[in-house]
Amino acid sequence: MTAVLAASLSSQGHSFLTPTGVEIVFVLVGLAVLGAAVLTVTTSQLVHAALWLVVALGGLAIEYLLLTAEFIAWVQVLIYLGSVVVLVLFGLMLTKAPIGRSPDADSGNRWVALGVAVVAAATLVTLVVDAFRSTWMDLSSGGGSTGANGEVLFRYWVLPFEALSVLLLAALVGAIVLSRRHREEG
Amino acid sequence: MHLAYPAVLAALLFCVGLYGVLARRNSVLVLMSVELMLNAVNLNLVAFDVWLRDTLHAGQALTLFTITIAAAEIGLGLAIVLMVFRTQGTADIDRLRELADRPADQALPADADADPDLASDLAAADPDTASLTGSARGKADPA
Incomplete structure (x- = not known):
């Protein structure tokens, strides 16, 4: 009973008006991530969109580090910044994306899309803020280290892990088959 | 945090x-x-x-x-x-309009009477889709 009371008191004691250092850094990096994401979906230079995506995903890696999920952060840097963005750049190159400003990067239903996005954002943010206004998470004991993740992954999640490796192999073979140029065409 | x-x-x-x-x-x-x-x-x-x-x-x-x-x-x-x-x-x-609704005059005769029904169904269901099919029809007509 006293422990529950103390826990509720400690969660009540944290105010949004006196943020900790981690929170300040999180909000600043979050603003950078959001700005880069908005530039990714609005810029009219296609290659610049991929480069802004690098900024957004790298900022998210910093957010993972701030949330003490260090292994996820390095996986994010390796997979997203290392391979996904390179794949996207190759895709832009192979589909002969125009270098420089292309005025028709956005389709005609841009304003409908903006309305949908703003309504969804308002709904989600209202809901989330209302639900987790006083929820406090303790960042002290870092549970996201490589050791902890590996132990959990290979003790409880082995079967999904192996199934995912088969899925990756299937996706790889499928991508090779799809992008292979057939004899009669080439 | x-x-x-x-x-x-x-x-x-x-x-x-x-x-x-x-x-x-x-x-x-x-x-x-x-x-x-x-x-x-x-x-x-x-x-x-x-x-x-x-x-x-x-x-x-x-x-x-x-x-x-x-x-x-x-x-x-x-x-x-x-x-x-x-x-x-x-x-x-x-x-990429390969799967879009074809205009009625280009469709097969057997499908010609089914096509406007589908278009009107789409119009009743979703105005965006209806406008999309309308613009597709407008583009395809001169060709």
Whole structure:
């Protein structure tokens, strides 16, 4: 009973008006991530969109580090910044994306899309803020280290892990088959 | 740290990705917006895992799985986009109208009476779709 009371008191004691250092850094990096994401979906230079995506995903890696999920952060840097963005750049190159400003990067239903996005954002943010206004998470004991993740992954999640490796192999073979140029065409 | 900060950031990032999926014309850019949405989900998973601290570490394990699936998805998606570009000559989603409703005069005679019914059904269901089919008809008529 006293422990529950103390826990509720400690969660009540944290105010949004006196943020900790981690929170300040999180909000600043979050603003950078959001700005880069908005530039990714609005810029009219296609290659610049991929480069802004690098900024957004790298900022998210910093957010993972701030949330003490260090292994996820390095996986994010390796997979997203290392391979996904390179794949996207190759895709832009192979589909002969125009270098420089292309005025028709956005389709005609841009304003409908903006309305949908703003309504969804308002709904989600209202809901989330209302639900987790006083929820406090303790960042002290870092549970996201490589050791902890590996132990959990290979003790409880082995079967999904192996199934995912088969899925990756299937996706790889499928991508090779799809992008292979057939004899009669080439 | 308050849980509200990562949750709000993830919600906003998801909506930015949603706007990108709906508003972009190039299909590679649509795939990039899908990546933004997946990353918003990942941020939520990590934040809730840090908050809940279950023994299975389900949040971070599922984040790893999501990242893997996202890598497979972008590989296959780009392969499909490349194949479409090779066969159709464009990667713009607006111009890929192979599966759109054909105008009534170009359809087969057996389908000619079924087609306006379908179009009117679409018009009743969704005005956006109706306007899309209308513009397709307008483009296809001179040709």
